[in-house]
Amino acid sequence: IALHLISKASISMRHSLYFCRNKEQCPLDGQCRAKAVVYHATISDTTETFSYIGISEPEVKKRISKHKNSMKYREHEQDTELSKKFWEMKDQGRTPVLKWKILQFARPYQNGRFNCDLCLSGGLQIVKFKDSGGLLNERTEFVSKCRHRRGFLLERAL
Numbered sequence: 001i002a003l004h005l006i007s008k009a010s011i012s013m014r015h016s017l018y019f020c021r022n023k024e025q026c027p028l029d030g031q032c033r034a035k036a037v038v039y040h041a042t043i044s045d046t047t048e049t050f051s052y053i054g055i056s057e058p059e060v061k062k063r064i065s066k067h068k069n070s071m072k073y074r075e076h077e078q079d080t081e082l083s084k085k086f087w088e089m090k091d092q093g094r095t096p097v098l099k100w101k102i103l104q105f106a107r108p109y110q111n112g113r114f115n116c117d118l119c120l121s122g123g124l125q126i127v128k129f130k131d132s133g134g135l136l137n138e139r140t141e142f143v144s145k146c147r148h149r150r151g152f153l154l155e156r157a158l
Contacts, residue, residue, distance in 0.1 A: 032061035055122035
């Protein structure tokens, strides 16, 4: 019985970690509190649709909030390819509409591991979407070094 209660409590705890408290306003159908995800953003208007693939190690809602900030304030226009496209569409008098979804959950970098599953998964999703046209990600995003590994380097400890 005790094991069952512990198991139910851990499932309940995991459930609360991933699901939003306000599902009506959530950009990801209630999953904005998920961590270590590869996400897909589409920006469209009546004539064109573009895609952006991103990764987020902390809660994805924090990353989406940064994207929204770069689309709210013009001085952050150059922050991401997504914000560049947003402002380009606005300058042309178009009304961009954003939609978000989680493509994949992945493990972030762990000390001692050779690679970061989160970065590799993000790169794989970029390759998958590359041929569909309208992908905003730059080639350098696919071949860049893992930024999650930096926090585990010895030079950061000194």
